[in-house]
Amino acid sequence: MNRYFTISKFARLRGIDINSLRYYERLGILIPAYTDPHTRYRYYTAEQLSILDMILLCINLGVPLKELKAYFDESGRFQNRALFEEGKRRTQEKIRELQGSLRSIEHTLTFLEDTGRYTQKNAPYCRPIPHRRLVTAPYRGGLSDINAMETAFASLNTYARERQLYPVLPMGILNRFTGGRFLRAVYWEISEPLSADERIVELPKGSYRCVQADWQPGEDMEVLLHRYFDLCEGDAVLVSNLGQSRLEPETRTFELQLLVGAAAGARQPYAGL
Secondary structure: OOOOEEHHHHHHOOOOOHHHHHHHHHHOOOOOOEEOOOOOOEEEOHHHHHHHHHHHHHHHHOOOHHHHHHHEOOOOOEOHHHHHHHHHHHHHHHHHHHHHHHHHHHHHHHHHHHHHHHOOOOOOEEEEEOOEEEEEEEOOOOOOOHHHHHHHHHHHHHHHHHOOOOEEEEEEEEEEEEOOEEEEEEEEEEOOOOOOOOOEEEEOOEEEEEEEEEEOOOOOHHHHHHHHOOOOOOOEEEEEEOOOOOOOOOOEEEEEEEEOOHHHHOOHHHOOO
16 A cells, blocks of 8 residues: 555645545546545545646636546546646636726725715805716616615626626716606716627716705605706706715715716717617
């Protein structure tokens, strides 16, 4: 038995737990070289260390262990180049995701810092807001139906993440006034889209007339919008959460935003509603 390592000694050679070796055995990717038929003790050989190293490499590269068998050719030789190429692809994908997350964090920190200068304002004010991209979805549910609204936001968030649009704060409701009524869409602001998407609405940089208003359950938001703004055909008002993590109609303070000035004539950004 001198040519064999016990399972505990074999595990210590690579600093892993014996339960990991048992798991690799169940997967069929590292079978003990010998199992005592009486004691059921498992033994491994030095040659099997190369297989264990490939398993640990898979783990480091993020390649599922169940896919390891695919990297052996018909003669049983391990195709390590193919594994490294797959590891490179997965690593590049993780880097893209981390870069997107970093942009989202920086975007949100900027939003929170900027919004902090406009909290607790009791009178209408003008606020310069840079160019924004929103990912949107039409919303036809009731404005007091919290469950329907939260479901719409959650669904839109999932849609954006699946397409690497990186939804960030703020979120809210985009209301476009047309034909004497409002067309509504829920939205998440996005930090930087990686590709074009039909649900993305571009809002130009400009000065927005803003009002902070409390909206209580049961209150008609359309009445609220008409109370503060003299709306014209094609105008759009954003109902934005004011530095909050969520937008819920439970006696919360929202910021109503109406684009004013020369840029207000650009109706095209709202055409997607």
